[in-house]
Amino acid sequence: MRNKIIAGNWKMNKDLNESVELINGLKAKLATLPKGVQAIICPPYISLAQAKDLLKGSPIELGAQNMYHEDEGAFTGEISPKMLKSAGCKYVILGHSERRQYFGDTDASINTKVKKALTSGLIPIICVGETLQEREKNITNQVITTQVKGCLKDISAADIEKSIIAYEPVWAIGTGKVATPQQAQDVHKLIRGLLTQLYGSATAEKVVTQYGGSVKPDNAKELLHQPDIDGALVGGACLKADSFAAIVQAAE
Numbered sequence: 001m002r003n004k005i006i007a008g009n010w011k012m013n014k015d016l017n018e019s020v021e022l023i024n025g026l027k028a029k030l031a032t033l034p035k036g037v038q039a040i041i042c043p044p045y046i047s048l049a050q051a052k053d054l055l056k057g058s059p060i061e062l063g064a065q066n067m068y069h070e071d072e073g074a075f076t077g078e079i080s081p082k083m084l085k086s087a088g089c090k091y092v093i094l095g096h097s098e099r100r101q102y103f104g105d106t107d108a109s110i111n112t113k114v115k116k117a118l119t120s121g122l123i124p125i126i127c128v129g130e131t132l133q134e135r136e137k138n139i140t141n142q143v144i145t146t147q148v149k150g151c152l153k154d155i156s157a158a159d160i161e162k163s164i165i166a167y168e169p170v171w172a173i174g175t176g177k178v179a180t181p182q183q184a185q186d187v188h189k190l191i192r193g194l195l196t197q198l199y200g201s202a203t204a205e206k207v208v209t210q211y212g213g214s215v216k217p218d219n220a221k222e223l224l225h226q227p228d229i230d231g232a233l234v235g236g237a238c239l240k241a242d243s244f245a246a247i248v249q250a251a252e
């Protein structure tokens with residue numbers, strides 16, 4: 001049985017004081033988690049060390065929204081996996097569609113980061129998803145296949161078992177336009193099939209896959225109970241303790 005994993009991607013929201021307020025709210029609402037459910041928050045870099053301290057004794061885990069693929073050096077403005085680990089991160093989101101769209105991330109550069117995350121002991125949350133144009137052209141399956149194969153190139157079965165794959169249709173991110181449970185399940189099934197092709201079914205059955213794109217308390221339950229959907233990557237609704245906690249509870 002795969003755990004259900006709910007991750008909150010704060011994106012570029014919440015300054016230090018606001019982060020403290022949100023984390024304290026979450027700690028109060030999620031003092032214990034439903035059995036088989038994990039909750040992760042991914043605040044901006046500057047809030048991570050503080051979040052690590054605030055989350056001591058809480059079941060809520062910590063992740064980052066991106067990283068660079070080197071441990072240290074002359075890479076102005078970048079953050080390394082080593083730094084993320086020292087700030088208490090266990091997870092890192094890689095290849096989010098906003099990074100692909102605005103910051104030039106490609107399947108190849110994401111693959112490099114995935115490998116580095118894994119050798120550094122971080123669990124990557126690897127994001128894939130088609131644009132509206134691609135869905136309308138009926139090439140969703142091709143796009144997802146290319147992204148999954150590109151991002152997972154030369155990743156071993158032992159490593160993929162630890163990793164998380166997030167399917168986030170770009171047209172559903174931040175738009176309030178959620179994929180139907182069937183649309184989401186269809187792509188998750190495709191991803192499970194690709195993992196089976198690449199690694200065999202025993203391994204494929206172990207990989208946690210999340211859906212992301214306008215997940216809210218009122219649509220979470222149905223999405224989270226599709227056979228191949230094992231969690232959610234939540235943007236907007238993770239910025240309020242009430243709504244993130246409600247999504248975590250819906251995973252039970």
Ligand code: PGA
Nearest residue numbers: 173174213214234235236
């Ligand atoms: P959203 O964002 O929940 O605001 O649509 C999801 C994401 O980008 O991870």
